[in-house]
Amino acid sequence: MSNGILKGKRGIIFGALDEQSLAWKVAEVCHAEGATFTLTNAPVAMRFGSLQKLGEKIGCEVIPADATSMEDLENLIDKSVEALGGKIDFILHSIGMSVNVRKKKEYTDINHEWMKKTFDVSAISFHKTMQVAYSKDCMNTYGSILGLTYIAAQRVFPDYSEMAESKALLESFARSFGYHFGVKNKVRVNTISQSPTMTTAGTGVKGFDQFFDYSDKMSPLGNASAESCAQYCATLFSDYTRMVTMQNLYHDGGFSNMGMNPTLLNNQTNME
Numbered sequence: 146m147s148n149g150i151l152k153g154k155r156g157i158i159f160g161a162l163d164e165q166s167l168a169w170k171v172a173e174v175c176h177a178e179g180a181t182f183t184l185t186n187a188p189v190a191m192r193f194g195s196l197q198k199l200g201e202k203i204g205c206e207v208i209p210a211d212a213t214s215m216e217d218l219e220n221l222i223d224k225s226v227e228a229l230g231g232k233i234d235f236i237l238h239s240i241g242m243s244v245n246v247r248k249k250k251e252y253t254d255i256n257h258e259w260m261k262k263t264f265d266v267s268a269i270s271f272h273k274t275m276q277v278a279y280s281k282d283c284m285n286t287y288g289s290i291l292g293l294t295y296i297a298a299q300r301v302f303p304d305y306s307e308m309a310e311s312k313a314l315l316e317s318f319a320r321s322f323g324y325h326f327g328v329k330n331k332v333r334v335n336t337i338s339q340s341p342t343m344t345t346a347g348t349g350v351k352g353f354d355q356f357f358d359y360s361d362k363m364s365p366l367g368n369a370s371a372e373s374c375a376q377y378c379a380t381l382f383s384d385y386t387r388m389v390t391m392q393n394l395y396h397d398g399g400f401s402n403m404g405m406n407p408t409l410l411n412n413q414t415n416m417e
């Protein structure tokens with residue numbers, strides 16, 4: 146299914162690591178919808194080689210950038226504008242990494258230096274990207290900038306650890322920068338709060354399989370897939386959503402508005 150809703154749009158997509166990545170699916174959908182864009186990831190992620198293959202397949206330039214480095218981001222924006230032949234219409238920030246989760250540190254015994262690194266990679270990089278784009282005046286009017294988030298920013302999911310605060314920060318940056326970018330040249334900034342999804346970042350969270358199932362049963366529509374997330378991103382990059390900004394948008398099959406689902410309750414009762 147494609148309708149050419151991104152025909153003529155130019156973008157930058159961060160965070161496609163492998164075929165499971167949300168950003169990978171977004172790249173495929175944006176390509177099918179007629180956009181041209183550059184792909185980027187941390188230099189260390191280039192070692193896997195998959196991103197280059199995706200770039201070759203859909204004819205995109207791949208530009209390495211550590212999203213915590215202002216220098217790398219400046220280079221990325223300059224090269225992208227040059228490669229795409231004009232200003233940018235959309236940016237996807239699809240980056241997340243927790244050092245404490247990786248190193249299996251409990252939330253009550255966190256290493257705060259690692260926590261700073263986590264915030265830098267997972268949230269401050271969003272502000273840095275927007276700051277570089279803003280100062281270089283590289284966004285077209287009614288451009289669209291998106292970050293991906295999770296409902297642990299609002300509710301407690303104990304094993305999500307410091308990523309909960311990272312996401313709260315990310316969502317706040319979207320609101321605050323959304324104001325400044327809106328006033329400057331009507332650029333929209335939003336976050337999409339996605340269902341648990343089987344990706345490298347997702348499955349790194351302790352007990353992921355259980356809470357994937359829990360969330361799937363709790364949501365009247367079930368968990369939203371990576372493909373449907375990509376389609377939702379494409380609508381937010383398109384001209385059909387020009388007046389949507391500074392929002393955290395749930396893309397979760399209804400999970401965020403549920404209190405109790407009898408399906409889940411019955412399952413639990415049956416298991417006893």
Ligand SMILES: NC(=O)c1ccc[n+]([C@@H]2O[C@H](COP(=O)([O-])OP(=O)(O)OC[C@H]3O[C@@H](n4cnc5c(N)ncnc54)[C@H](O)[C@@H]3O)[C@@H](O)[C@H]2O)c1
Pocket residue numbers: 159160161162163165166167168186187190210211212213238239240241242266293294295338339340341342343344345346347348
């Ligand atoms: N998978 C889920 O369950 C889920 C749910 C909601 C939101 N999200 C969010 O979606 C986004 C994408 O994650 P994903 O699930 O596709 O996993 P993923 O592991 O495929 O993507 C995470 C990406 O972040 C990149 N990255 C890490 N450090 C970086 C740095 N310094 N500079 C540039 N890039 C860096 C990684 O290389 C990787 O490509 C993340 O923000 C994640 O928190 C994921």
